[in-house]
Amino acid sequence: MNTPVSEDGICPRPGFDQRSLVVLRRLAERAGYSDTTARSDRFEYGDLEIRFRYDVSPQGVSERRFSRGEVSFTGTTFDDPEDAARWVALQLAFEIRTQAGLPRVDDARRSLAFARAARVELDAIPWCSLQPDPVQALDLAAGDVGSAEDDVPHAVALGRLVGNRPDAPATLDGIRRAHGTLFEYGDHETASRIVQRGDSFGVICRQRASEHLIASTSHVEDAERLVVVLERSSGIRIPGPHQLSAVPLPRGVLDRSRGLVTEFEWRSDADGASHSVRSVARAPGRSSDFSSLVRLTWLRDVPVNVLADTLRGRDGAFAVGGSVGVTLGTAALIRAFSRGRGGFRDDAQSAVVCSEFRRLVRQGDLPEACWEPVRSAVYGTHMDSWSSGLRVDNRYEALWPLFEGPAPRLSDETVASVDVEVALAAVEYGLTVVPAGPRVARRFPVENDVVTEVWDGAGWSVRPGAEFGHQMTRSEAVRFAGVHSWSDLD
Numbered sequence: 001m002n003t004p005v006s007e008d009g010i011c012p013r014p015g016f017d018q019r020s021l022v023v024l025r026r027l028a029e030r031a032g033y034s035d036t037t038a039r040s041d042r043f044e045y046g047d048l049e050i051r052f053r054y055d056v057s058p059q060g061v062s063e064r065r066f067s068r069g070e071v072s073f074t075g076t077t078f079d080d081p082e083d084a085a086r087w088v089a090l091q092l093a094f095e096i097r098t099q100a101g102l103p104r105v106d107d108a109r110r111s112l113a114f115a116r117a118a119r120v121e122l123d124a125i126p127w128c129s130l131q132p133d134p135v136q137a138l139d140l141a142a143g144d145v146g147s148a149e150d151d152v153p154h155a156v157a158l159g160r161l162v163g164n165r166p167d168a169p170a171t172l173d174g175i176r177r178a179h180g181t182l183f184e185y186g187d188h189e190t191a192s193r194i195v196q197r198g199d200s201f202g203v204i205c206r207q208r209a210s211e212h213l214i215a216s217t218s219h220v221e222d223a224e225r226l227v228v229v230l231e232r233s234s235g236i237r238i239p240g241p242h243q244l245s246a247v248p249l250p251r252g253v254l255d256r257s258r259g260l261v262t263e264f265e266w267r268s269d270a271d272g273a274s275h276s277v278r279s280v281a282r283a284p285g286r287s288s289d290f291s292s293l294v295r296l297t298w299l300r301d302v303p304v305n306v307l308a309d310t311l312r313g314r315d316g317a318f319a320v321g322g323s324v325g326v327t328l329g330t331a332a333l334i335r336a337f338s339r340g341r342g343g344f345r346d347d348a349q350s351a352v353v354c355s356e357f358r359r360l361v362r363q364g365d366l367p368e369a370c371w372e373p374v375r376s377a378v379y380g381t382h383m384d385s386w387s388s389g390l391r392v393d394n395r396y397e398a399l400w401p402l403f404e405g406p407a408p409r410l411s412d413e414t415v416a417s418v419d420v421e422v423a424l425a426a427v428e429y430g431l432t433v434v435p436a437g438p439r440v441a442r443r444f445p446v447e448n449d450v451v452t453e454v455w456d457g458a459g460w461s462v463r464p465g466a467e468f469g470h471q472m473t474r475s476e477a478v479r480f481a482g483v484h485s486w487s488d489l490d
Helices: 018-030 081-099 107-119 122-129 134-141 155-162 220-235 290-298 304-310 330-337 347-363 368-387 420-427 474-483
Strands: 037-039 042-046 050-057 060-067 070-078 181-186 190-197 200-207 210-217 261-267 274-280 325-329 415-419 431-433 440-446 449-455 460-462
Touching: 018 037, 018 042, 018 081, 018 122, 042 081, 050 081, 060 081, 070 081, 081 107, 081 122, 107 122, 107 134, 122 134, 122 304, 134 304, 155 181, 155 220, 155 304, 181 220, 190 220, 200 220, 210 220, 210 290, 220 274, 220 290, 220 304, 261 290, 274 290, 325 330, 325 420, 330 347, 330 368, 330 415, 330 420, 347 415, 347 420, 415 420
Parallel strands: none
Antiparallel strands: 037 042, 042 050, 050 060, 060 070, 181 190, 190 200, 200 210, 210 274, 261 274, 325 415, 431 440, 440 449, 449 460
């Protein structure tokens, strides 16, 4: 507990806890405020013209507004720092909502949303605020959070979903659980449970005398979401082409799968923490649990209470928002982002590719190795617009302001998860479909020769002189992107 000391030495009330400060700082960054103050006795954010400050004092948490050197007390005071944190989170999340092009929430709805947020976890507020009806989303996210240390946080809502007893929502028929088991459900023959395994959390399925680990997650909330997926998979509506033979990954999730290991990694929208889920197949090929893990990544920021309450009925359904993404290596990213001067297929692709580059830079997810090559390419088109009459893509040229001044915060990763259009821009003219045998092949020039590689379901193998099929159409390329990782497309 953080207890700030007032000027007179009195310590009357706790201040902002560290968890709240992490979430608020993350939201401020997403809203475009890089200059923030985050302390137990103060949170402040804003720009050069307008700033907001929240100070903890013996009288409560007071809100002040700074506008061009003038300081004014807004009249808003909170008795509890947790309520102040919820208020700040709502204001920042609504700014992010407006920047994303979503309808603005008027003052009356903002007040109503704050009233609903009183029983909502701080981590859930960003997701709820970006929904079509944020007030309704906050209503769904409100609910009891387990206080028992040996239960999962959302045992009450999860227990209702799977049919556990109301008086023992985290326990199978009220039977005492084994040490380390945080949640259990099912019957005496077939049951599943969430167990803590050091710093990770495993979801284990038992069928009579045998059991196997479905997956391990880095955070307990992700294990809870996986239980929801396993029990209500048919009710989860995933965006993307419906003809895919496997569920595609969402944009922003890195595919680190190799061989028998399926592993996905992403950063939380709420606090920026790294999350992951990992599963090891018992035989070569895709695990039977693969699609469940992919569905989990689509639900990665959805509050568990929202999922459990929406899907509780037999006909319950939950439609997930977002766009399909693929994992690309550094070389493929450079190819896509460096095309410039009419190198994109059309204006729509140009807009998506440029938008994706801007997003990666602002979020700090652009691999460092991409920075200078792309900067040089953008600089070339920027100078061409002054020295020649050739057509230069305005969207591509508009990236130039990102490169002015010092380099931004860059990622030490060698891959990034981007929109499918970026992948198409990187390999659009070299990817073909083989009619028989291996389903997909790609071709690229090596000096004066052409090398053909064929996808065998686990990786690329070189087959010089292999006969090519027809060029991939857009829908076929999207299908391929949704089924396999492109992380080694270098």
